[in-house]
Amino acid sequence: MKQAFQLENVKCGGCANMLKSKLKERFGEIEVDLEVYPGTITLDIEDEEIGELGKALKKLGYPYSSERLGFVSETTAKAKSFVSCAVGKMDQ
DSSP: OEEEEEBSSOOSHHHHHHHHHHHHHHHOOOEEEOSSSSOEEEEEOOGGGHHHHHHHHHHHTOOBTTSOOOHHHHHHHHHHHHHHHHHHHHTO
16 A cells, blocks of 8 residues: 655755665665655555564654654764765665
């Protein structure tokens, strides 16, 4: 079923490229909307896969906006997203 998720730290085409390329094999095609804040991804996903998607997103530095993180986790996610974004820009 098609579902949309708001993510933290999604700001540019590099972020979008990273999300699409890293998650495609496991979750299929992903649409990234950079026109809204927070950034939103849309994909076909079953409810039982949402937890796994969340883990993959957090690993890349893009946790769900609804997820409450402590200071260290939030700072770590931002640092990871900067790296993911830079790699995504190089891969464009």
